[in-house]
Amino acid sequence: MSYIVQVDFKMDGPFGEEMAEGFADLAKSINEEEGFIWKVWTEDPEVKEAGGIYNFETKETAEKYVEMHTKRLASFGITGVNAKIFAVNSTLTAINKGPVN
Incomplete structure (x- = not known):
């Protein structure tokens, strides 16, 4: 079973x-996080909101990432x-072609 982290926050930009x-180095660094599987970056410039959907191997690594990432965002x-963490129902997700374990 893997875990999804859903994160969103207000941000003035940049977008697109x-x-x-601007965030390429940050994106590369996320690949090195413990338990990290993948991330989808999200943005809505009209409402000035950004975030992402992440997949982690365990709930513990997801929680650790959320704590670190929240502090990193505060430094910006x-x-x-x-931020929310969800367990993945892999049986149903596979039926809908979701890219998770």
Whole structure:
């Protein structure tokens, strides 16, 4: 069983290609986090919100990441982070072609 982390927060930008260029090193560093499997980056420039959907091997590694990431975002001046952790029902997810274990 794996775990999904859903994170969103208010952010003034950058978005789109500017975000991709500015956060490339951060994206690469996330690959090195313990238990990390994958991430989908999310953004909505119209409401100035960003975040992501992450997949982790265990609940413990997901919780550890959320704690670290919330502190990292605070160091960027981003507060009010909404983070939730969900267990994945892999049987139903496989029926719907979800990319999780």
